[in-house]
Amino acid sequence: MSDTTLTGFTARLPKFVRRDPAVATAFACIVLLLLVGSLYSPSFLKVDYLLQQLKVASFLGVIATGMMLVVLLGQIDLSVPWSVAVGAMMACAAAAYGPLGSALAVPFGILCGVLIGLVNGIGVAYLRIPSMIITLATNAVAQGLMVVYTGGFSPQDSATPAMRWLATGFAIPGIPNSVLIWALIGTGTVFLLTRTRFGRSVYGIGNRERAAYLSGIDTRRIVLIAFAICGGLAACGGVLLAGYASKAAQSMGDAYLLPAIAAVVLGGTSILGGRGSYLGTIAGVILITLLQSILSVMQMPEAGRQIIYGIVIVAMLLLYGRSPASR
Amino acid sequence: MSVQTFFRMEGISKRYGGVRALENASLDVSAGRIHAILGENGAGKSTLIKVMAGVVAPDEGRMTLDGKEISFGSPAAANDAGIVCVFQELSLIPDLSVADNIAISNPPTRFGMIDRAAQRRIAEEALRRAGAEDVHPLALVKDLPLSRRQMVEIAKALARKPRILILDEATSALTASDVAKVFAVLKRLRSEGLALLYISHRMNEIAELADDCSVFRNGRHVATYAAGSKTDNEVVELMIGREYSSVFPPKPVRTDSAAPPLLECRHLTWTDRLNDISMTIRAGEVVGLGGLDGQGQRELLLAFFGVLRGLKGEILVEGKPMSISSPAAARDGRIGMALIPEDRKTEGLMLPMTVRENLSFASLDHLSRGGVIDRKLEERKIEEMVRLLAIKTAGLDIPVGSLSGGNQQKVVIAKWLMRGPRIILLNDPTRGIDVGTKQEIYQLLRKLSDAGAAILFYSTDYDELIGCCDRVLVLYDGAVKRELVGDEINEHALIASALNIGDGQSVSAMEAAHG
Numbered sequence: 001m002s003d004t005t006l007t008g009f010t011a012r013l014p015k016f017v018r019r020d021p022a023v024a025t026a027f028a029c030i031v032l033l034l035l036v037g038s039l040y041s042p043s044f045l046k047v048d049y050l051l052q053q054l055k056v057a058s059f060l061g062v063i064a065t066g067m068m069l070v071v072l073l074g075q076i077d078l079s080v081p082w083s084v085a086v087g088a089m090m091a092c093a094a095a096a097y098g099p100l101g102s103a104l105a106v107p108f109g110i111l112c113g114v115l116i117g118l119v120n121g122i123g124v125a126y127l128r129i130p131s132m133i134i135t136l137a138t139n140a141v142a143q144g145l146m147v148v149y150t151g152g153f154s155p156q157d158s159a160t161p162a163m164r165w166l167a168t169g170f171a172i173p174g175i176p177n178s179v180l181i182w183a184l185i186g187t188g189t190v191f192l193l194t195r196t197r198f199g200r201s202v203y204g205i206g207n208r209e210r211a212a213y214l215s216g217i218d219t220r221r222i223v224l225i226a227f228a229i230c231g232g233l234a235a236c237g238g239v240l241l242a243g244y245a246s247k248a249a250q251s252m253g254d255a256y257l258l259p260a261i262a263a264v265v266l267g268g269t270s271i272l273g274g275r276g277s278y279l280g281t282i283a284g285v286i287l288i289t290l291l292q293s294i295l296s297v298m299q300m301p302e303a304g305r306q307i308i309y310g311i312v313i314v315a316m317l318l319l320y321g322r323s324p325a326s327r
Numbered sequence: 328m329s330v331q332t333f334f335r336m337e338g339i340s341k342r343y344g345g346v347r348a349l350e351n352a353s354l355d356v357s358a359g360r361i362h363a364i365l366g367e368n369g370a371g372k373s374t375l376i377k378v379m380a381g382v383v384a385p386d387e388g389r390m391t392l393d394g395k396e397i398s399f400g401s402p403a404a405a406n407d408a409g410i411v412c413v414f415q416e417l418s419l420i421p422d423l424s425v426a427d428n429i430a431i432s433n434p435p436t437r438f439g440m441i442d443r444a445a446q447r448r449i450a451e452e453a454l455r456r457a458g459a460e461d462v463h464p465l466a467l468v469k470d471l472p473l474s475r476r477q478m479v480e481i482a483k484a485l486a487r488k489p490r491i492l493i494l495d496e497a498t499s500a501l502t503a504s505d506v507a508k509v510f511a512v513l514k515r516l517r518s519e520g521l522a523l524l525y526i527s528h529r530m531n532e533i534a535e536l537a538d539d540c541s542v543f544r545n546g547r548h549v550a551t552y553a554a555g556s557k558t559d560n561e562v563v564e565l566m567i568g569r570e571y572s573s574v575f576p577p578k579p580v581r582t583d584s585a586a587p588p589l590l591e592c593r594h595l596t597w598t599d600r601l602n603d604i605s606m607t608i609r610a611g612e613v614v615g616l617g618g619l620d621g622q623g624q625r626e627l628l629l630a631f632f633g634v635l636r637g638l639k640g641e642i643l644v645e646g647k648p649m650s651i652s653s654p655a656a657a658r659d660g661r662i663g664m665a666l667i668p669e670d671r672k673t674e675g676l677m678l679p680m681t682v683r684e685n686l687s688f689a690s691l692d693h694l695s696r697g698g699v700i701d702r703k704l705e706e707r708k709i710e711e712m713v714r715l716l717a718i719k720t721a722g723l724d725i726p727v728g729s730l731s732g733g734n735q736q737k738v739v740i741a742k743w744l745m746r747g748p749r750i751i752l753l754n755d756p757t758r759g760i761d762v763g764t765k766q767e768i769y770q771l772l773r774k775l776s777d778a779g780a781a782i783l784f785y786s787t788d789y790d791e792l793i794g795c796c797d798r799v800l801v802l803y804d805g806a807v808k809r810e811l812v813g814d815e816i817n818e819h820a821l822i823a824s825a826l827n828i829g830d831g832q833s834v835s836a837m838e839a840a841h842g
Binding site: 184195196197198199200203206208210211212213214215216217218273275 | 359632634654655657658666668673674675676678679680684687688690692695698699700702742782834
């Protein structure tokens with residue numbers, strides 16, 4: 001059954017809106033949130049505030065990018081919290097080893113995340129373990145390793161100047177570096193998803209792995225690479241967060257698992273895989289960040305914030321409706 | 328006929344987007360008769376049934392039951408009015424028992440809980456009416472073979488006490504002896520006063536079963552006639568709207584060449600499904616695989632394509648031994664193999680993805696440089712394929728799932744032809760598609776083989792094997808039982824060797840069972 005009935009109104013909307021109503025809904029919700037916020041305080045529409053929000057969003061944005069790749073495959077990565085923490089802590093740890101360590105801190109942190117992703121990928125693609133189980137397990141192992149490393153205390157190492165610059169500096173006046181990094185990673189991802197063999201294969205596997213395999217796609221390699229990228233991006237988010245806070249912390253990634261998945265799904269990416277655009281993920285990330293910010297500005301107590309946060313996510317998913325069943 | 332008409336559809340129209348699925352269609356249904364509905368894929372048969380069964384609402388038109396105008400808001404409403412449908416795709420839940428499945432929409436309850444004893448009685452009664460007493464009501468559906476499941480499906484429909492029973496390609500998964508059983512059941516139901524609507528692409532089934540026939544074409548009702556009043560050729564002309572000349576292209580005269588065969592296998596063995604199979608295919612040859620369903624034909628194709636793990640034996644391409652470890656290796660330039668899989672919906676296509684993405688999916692390595700897709704080249708190749716196969720689509724950027732079955736199958740074939748394969752394996756490529764498209768596929772196969780491709784072709788339709796193939800290998804229990812060449816390929820020999828019996832006695836009995 002087709003849902004492509006073009007009535008006069010929808011036909012006049014831009015192309016991406018027609019193709020992907022979820023993305024349009026997410027952007028509409030962003031505008032709505034800003035308007036509601038501005039009723040409470042006019043500063044919500046100020047450029048400073050918006051840039052600050054974009055900066056906060058960029059950490060989630062980098063992490064959600066990796067999550068999106070994995071979700072597009074019809075999988076999920078629950079090892080994000082400790083991939084973030086491992087990235088941050090290992091980058092800071094490298095900084096303790098003199099100038100060479102400082103120079104390699106960022107790549108080393110990201111590499112550790114890639115390794116976690118590779119373990120996940122091998123488990124899912126080659127050993128056929130459900131991603132929900134294997135990523136949960138690697139998350140626990142990563143947590144254990146970090147506890148052994150720090151002895152259970154907050155790590156003493158601090159972020160390198162380069163990490164701080166990446167997270168808080170301004171290479172272009174007015175635009176925080178972390179936003180630039182997100183933009184760069186985002187552009188790369190859009191290119192990867194729309195223009196490359198890898199991207200097509202990801203969508204193909206997400207839609208019907210069997211058909212992709214029988215078309216001669218090396219499905220296992222694609223899954224492995226996607227998990228590795230996801231781990232690397234989570235660690236990259238951790239490195240940026242460590243730079244932002246000047247140091248790593250034990251549970252710094254915990255606050256990013258649900259928002260990352262929620263951002264991807266709110267952006268219209270099907271949790272079952274195969275469908276979704278990066279534009280939607282951007283919208284989802286901004287939406288979640290704004291929601292969190294506005295709730296905290298309104299000085300809502302933590303419990304109330306969590307409740308509203310959850311309700312809003314459910315409500316918006318209902319708004320999108322369920323996708324029409326394909327034949 | 329009009330005396331007993333109790334259900335009537337008039338002026339029914341339905342559009343999907345810009346596509347007209349039904350246009351001013353009408354249908355009269357009478358009690359105690361079997362009414363066959365014929366038409367190519369995309370002719371509107373499925374939509375007509377969905378309207379009747381309350382699955383989709385028509386844009387225009389009216390339906391009357393016992394003279395009263397009705398409309399159905401849901402399939403449940405249609406069920407309550409006595410219209411029940413057995414769909415082509417099975418709707419059973421594998422992990423539930425037969426009885427649970429039969430009573431699933433309306434289980435008998437006592438104190439709010441399912442009354443298992445009553446449920447079992449209902450299931451037994453329904454199975455008996457469907458002529459499937461051999462199925463145990465407490466067996467799990469997943470443990471039943473496909474043909475039994477189909478019988479359970481029919482029993483499930485009967486348990487809803489229908490006045491009109493619709494069967495949409497309900498026999499396509501059945502073996503010949505099961506088809507005979509189902510026919511007996513259907514005829515009994517007719518004598519009990521049920522109205523039956525029967526949809527099938529198999530002409531011989533319709534000839535045996537139907538009282539009335541209605542032909543649809545392009546969403547319109549073309550003709551209704553009493554069964555047997557038209558010849559097969561006339562019916563096919565009605566269906567495709569043009570002269571129906573010879574279905575199969577002529578076979579060229581074979582000359583034996585000294586070149587090594589393009590594809591050869593020696594002593595292929597895999598678990599208990601393949602048993603020491605050796606065969607060869609030369610360039611320019613169409614070799615058929617025959618035999619009863621499930622005798623190892625599918626496994627043989629998958630073995631060539633590198634899908635099976637733990638395969639023993641040798642595969643040679645142009646006389647050189649090859650190790651083919653995956654479809655990726657099989658499609659590789661040195662081997663150049665393509666497999667048109669059995670089930671286009673789950674193995675051939677990504678239904679929600681666009682026609683464009685599906686067409687180029689198997690050739691991305693040819694269409695990209697350094698992993699980046701060359702979009703101009705992709706566009707050109709796709710246009711070439713759409714033209715070559717005359718794929719009818721409203722655009723390249725619509726989901727491939729919105730095409731008709733025949734056009735979907737063309738996309739599956741096109742996506743492999745784009746690679747220019749030398750060896751083409753086909754797994755029942757014409758199942759469930761219309762006559763016109765079938766004919767185009769036969770001609771395409773012959774064209775490809777003339778151009779030097781080696782084609783291995785499995786079909787469940789004996790006529791196809793007879794009409795298309797230069798040689799036919801008949802498989803039985805995972806082994807090649809017989810090789811038929813040229814004029815030896817006829818229905819008699821095919822059936823005899825498929826059943827693994829001598830050429831003589833008892834074949835005619837089997838032929839009768841086959842239909």
